Amino acid sequence: MQTAEIRRRWLDFFADRGHTVVPSASLVSDDPTLLFTVAGMVPFIPYLTGLVPAPYPRATSVQKCIRTLDIEEVGKTPRHGTFFQMNGNFSFGDYFKDQAIEYAWELLTNSEQDGGYGFSPDDLWVTIYEEDDDAFRFWKKTAGLPDERIQRLGMDTNYWSTGLPGPAGPCSEIFFDRGPAYGADGGPATDDDRYVEIWNLVFMQYLRGEGRSKNDFEILGELPRKNIDTGMGLERVAFLKQGVENMYEIDQVRPVLDRAAELSGRRYGADHDDDVRMRVVADHVRSSLMLMADGVTPSNEGRGYILRRLLRRSVRAMRLLGVDAATFPELFPASRDAMKAAYPEVEADYARIGRLAYGEEETFLKTLESGTSILDVAVEKVRKSGSRQLEGDVAFQLHDTFGFPIDLTVEMAEEAGLSVDRSAFDTLMAEQRNRAKADARAKKTLLADLSVYSDFRAKGETVFTGYEFLETDSTVLGIIVGGESVQRAGVGDIADVILAETSLYAESGGQEADAGRIVGADFELEVLDVQRPVKGLISHKVEVTGGEVGVGDAATSIVDPQWRRGATQAHSATHVIHAALREVLGPQAHQAGSYNKAGYMRLDFNWNQALSPATRTEIEELSNNAIRNNLEVETRVMPLAEAKALGAMALFGEKYGETVRVVDIGGPWSRELCAGTHVSRSSEIGLINLVSEASVGSSNRRIESLVGLEGFRDLALERTIVSQLSANLKTPREQLPERIADLMASLKAAEKKIAEFQSAALAQRVPALIDSAQRAGGLTRVVENLGTVGSADDVRTLATTVRSRLGLEAGLVALAAEVASGGGPAKPVVIVATNEGARSLGVRAGELSKLAAGILGGGGGGKDDLAQGGGTDSAAIGAALEAIAKALPA
Template sequence: MKTAEIAQRYLDYFEKNGHTIVPSASLVTDDPALLFTVAGMVPFIPYLSGDVPAPYPRAADNQKCIRTNDIEEVGKTPRHGTFFQMLGNWSFGDYFKEGAIRYAWELLTTSEEEGGLGFDPKDLWVTVYEEDDEAHDLWLRLTDLPEERIQRLGKDTNYWSTGLPGPAGPCSEIFFDRGPAYGIDGGPATDDDRYVEIWNLVFMQYEITDVRSKYDFTIVGELPNKNIDTGMGLERIAFLKQGVDNMYETDQVRPVLDAAVALSGKAYGADHDDDVRFRVVADHVRSSLMLLSDGVTPANEGRGYILRRLMRRVIRSMRLLGVDGPTFATLFAASRDAMKDAYPIVGADYDRLVTYALAEEATFLRTLAAGSENLDASIAAAKDAGGTTIGGAEAFLLHDTYGFPIDLTMEIVEEAGLTVDRDAFDTLMHEQRARAKADARSRKRQLADTSVYRDFRAKGETVFTGYTDWETESTVLGLLVDGAPAQRAVQGQIAEVILAETSLYAESGGQVADKGVIVGPGYELEVLDVQRPVPGLVSHTVEVTSGEVGVGQPATSVVDAVNRRAAQQAHSATHLVHAALRDTLGKSATQAGSLNRAGYMRFDFSWGQTLSEATKTEIEEIANNAVRDNLQVTTRVLPLDEAKAAGAMALFGEKYGDTVRMVDIGGPWSRELCGGTHVGSSAEIGLINLVGESSVGASTRRVEALVGLDAFRELAAERAIVSQLSTSLKTPKDQLASRVADLAASLKAAEKRIAQFEAKALESRLPELAGSAQATGAFRLVAQSLGVAASADDVRTLALQVRERVGAGAVIALGAVVGGRPVVIVATDDAARAAGAKAGVLAKNAAAVLGGGGGGRDDVAQGGGTDPDALPHALAAVTRALEIPGA
């Protein structure tokens, strides 16, 4: 049974049983506590917690998920994957334990011919929370499970909570017994891979607070509505129904594994370690493709870092499988073909998605080359020093700075006949992870408890009137002071105000929140921020500037007209620039993020190379031509499918319901789904001035522009500078560029002549320096400070010349100040090195005194630092080192 068929059978069953079928949400979640949708319940959290009324009493879905907390287990067990699909059925105050158990058992054990999944009841086991007698008895009454296949387990396995205050409850898990060939007898309590968990039924019935750990908390009481949250792992069901040993061999994953086998020339099933690598490749390529399809791009932080890590683990695994060159073109194509039927976007948008993947692969392959050079240097240094070990700190530096995997470091080091201090490396990694976890916990603690908005949201959605009205009369529905509900707020306090209607725009879609005031009888509030803490509810963060505001009072929201008008100009300008980019670069230049505020817009888009000046000028001209043409801006509210059929573009990071708002500028020329505010016609934008273009990732560029009056002021300032330069240089404006170029060339020539004079001045000191050589043991030492020098290369050249003049046993240490920083060059000849004087070691001694670092070859080396006044002491350190045997 194919994976897609299993999912369809599931959805068909629950639709037949009165459930609304809900499409999968994005892998990128709105939840500020999470980077990704890590579980099937994430999109339903507002309904499960009661913060937002559920739009349906019962639902079912197939939700895309990404989870990387068990990433090290991928490939080692039959069930761990970073991307997975979670089938779920949900009840929001409708049916409870009996219904959830009845539905699960019926679907699992009904024959395939009758539309079920066809599991034999004798292969199924169930666990329940040890204190949940009700669930235990229901399993006995509703199914033919014998008592011995219903096991009671503790909170660590059979009690669900998020680890935060809110809903919680016991759960019941269903397991499939793979048989004695896969492990020991004894049921799920053995925690053996023989028993595969396939479905978890969460009975969400309690509200908890004072959460001390995931399993240590205080139960406040029962939830107003008891909910059902279930999750059945689609990949787990697939590998069981397809008769394979693990999820990596199912129809949606195995093609990538086979492609990796073909690229490597190795056999799958021949070697355990290689098999793990093949599975890692198969899993991570699919996960990367699905993340890219939901708008995530490789980066050094946040979601982008997780994607980058997955991709780099693929490259590392392929390298360990013997493939050093590019592989993503083949691997990602295999994943596309396996997934496009279930997720058409990976086929339709593949050219754009693979561009990111190929750019990331090329970047990391270059990184590996750079890391290898550093590792080779460390290996050589260790061997020269007679050592057998590469320090853990060096291995950690390679990992942390270059992204060089530790197992690859160990492989290369072992090939060189050395070892890595793995214990020291693991200690440093543990410390780094502990810091990251502490930081994450700190951020998590800082998140507002959205349950405080539950009662406000229950009164209905906040009505936004600001598309047409910039001043709206309403009522204060609620107040929060210091995060807690309050009846009033007085002058000087910061508070959150909930209104029934508002004309103030809440930050979303790249457009920042409105500025403005809220006024009422005897009070005035300055609006500091406007946000949507839960879907459908607008909260205004305000400072009470006069009087006292209370719940139930009349309130009028007033938009700052000047700021809103400028923000609308910027937002509409963003749409024009997007259209101009696509007109100039092609349809693959799609949005990857934006920011619009009064007078300024920033737009990120998928593109892999710097824009030429001619291209930037063309984009700017196309956008300003659209302003000149005074194109009409129109908005329509219509079904999502109808908007997409009309060619409307969905914007990165936005979530859309069944009904959407479509914004047209000039008809289909610019047509996007957008909830932001806009000008009435393009001429109101005034002017768009592109002021910046830069890279924000391997395949993402950013353009920045000033809009309206801000754009004019920038051009006026540039005009004043040009006028001033024209006057100062006594050159017409149209000749300024060539005049400045001539001056720059003259300055460069003068600097070159000065450098030549300085080099000759240094060279003239050659006889004096050579004559100053003093016998120091077996060596003839010259240790002199030269004062200021033009470059370290000049000092190096002089040191080599002095070495030739001094003769056998020469050790030359010359110091100078170059660009305000101290430099020491050390050169030694064959006789000096035979006697133990190594330039690299001596340069390090000098650099330590200068407050910096140094090193190099045994014959010539360089050290530097930050303290020019320490140069005499650094040269003295070289002299002292020569007195030590073995220096």
């Protein structure tokens, strides 16, 4: 049974039983505490927790998911994948435990001819929470399973909660027994790969309180509305129904694995390590394809970092398979063709996806070359020290800074006859993960705080009137201070205020929130921010600047008209520049993010090379011509499908409902889905002044522009600067570039001449320094304060010259000086140089420079033969040189 058929049967089964079929949400989660959609229930969390009223009593979906917590297990077990699809059915206070169990058993065991999956009841086992007698009774009644195949397990495996106060409840998992050839008898309790979990039924029936751990918390009582949340792993069922050994061999994944085998010339099934690497490639390429289809681009943070890691692990795995050349142009099309039937967007948008993937692979292959060079230097250093082990911090630096995989470091170190201090590396990685977990916990707390909004959201959605009006009369529905709902707030309080209607725009779609006020008969509030903490609800963060505001008070929201005008100019400018970009560069230059506020906008777009000055000028001229042509700006509200049929662009990272707002500037020239505020005609934008264009990743560029009056002010400032230069240099404006270039050339020639004079003067000091040499303890030493010199390089040159003049006898040179620092105050520097004879006596330049630098109030160090130190206390130069002298052999 093909994966697409398993998916179709699921949706048909539950649709026939009154469930609303909900399309998969994006892999980019709406939940601010999650980077990705990690489970099928994530899009339904607001309904399951009661934060937002459910729009339907029961629902079903096949949800795209990404999880990378077990990334190291990918390829090693039959079921671990970073991208997977979760079939789910959900009840929001409708049916409960008995019906959920009945549905699950019916779909699993009905024959394929009758629309089921055709599993034999003899192959299925069930686990339940150890105290859930209701589940035990329902399973006996529905499935007739013998008692020993309904295993009672503890809270750590069969009890669900978010980890925070809120909904919780027992769960029941369904397992398929693969047979004695795959492991020990004894059922799922053995935790053996023989038993594959295929479906988890969560019975959300209790309200939990605070707890000391995952398994230790207080149950406060039953929920007034009990919910059902179930999830069946589509890939797990697929590999069982297709008779293959694991999820990497199913129809949606195997083509990539086979292509990796062909490219490497190795046969799948011949070698365990190679098999794991091919599975990693197959999994990670598919996951990367799906992430990029949902708008994620490679970067060094957040979602982009996860994507980059998946891509680089794929490159690494192919390298370990013996392929050093680029492989993504072969692997990604194989994945595209396997996934396009279920997700047509991967084919429709493949030009962009392929460009991102191929560019990232090319960049990483170059990074591997750089990392290899750095590793070679580190290996040589270890060899010279006599050690046989590469330090863990070196391996961590290669991993963290250069993206160099640890197992590649281990492999290459072993080729050089060295081991890697994995213990130290693992400690550093653990510290990094702990920092990340601490950050995640901090973010998770924010989710708990959202529960305070549930009562307000239950009263309905906030009505936004700001498209038509800058002022709107309304009523205060709620006030939140310090995370708690209160009845009143007074002068000086910072509060979140919920209104029934508002004209103030909440930050979204790249547009910053409106500035403004909320006023009433007895109060005045300054608006600090406007957000949508939960879907459908607008919250105003305010400072009470006068009087006292209370729940139920009449209130008027007032938008700062100058701010709004600037914000609409900037947002419309973003659309205009996006259209101009696509006209100049082509449709593959797709927006990848934006931010705009009064007077300023920036736009990130998919492109992998810098724009030439001529191209920047062309984009700027096109944009300002659109302004000059006074194009009409039209907004329309329509169904999403109709908007897409009209060619309206849906921007990555944005979430759209079934009804959307379409903004046209000049008709189809710029047609985008957008909920932001806009000018009514393009001439109202005023002016677009592109001020920068730069890289924000290997495949992304960023344009920044000043808009309207701010753009004019910037140009006026440049005009003033040019006028001043023209007057001071007595040169016409159009000749300034040549005049300045001539002056720079003259200055460089003068600096070179000065440097030559200084070098000659320093060279004349060599004989005197040689004459100052003293000999003690078998060592000739020159320890001198040079006074003030031009640069640390001069001191270094003098030190090495004197060292060479000392001949073959053991010698040390320690020179200190004050060095001018870019026109700032002079700072002390010390250079220590030793020859081979001195080092044989145990004299180390690095140790001595570090000693002196500590006295100078700074730091230093270096190699045994030449080292440098510095600081801030020039008065301590004498003491620093004296310390060096005392440290030498007597």
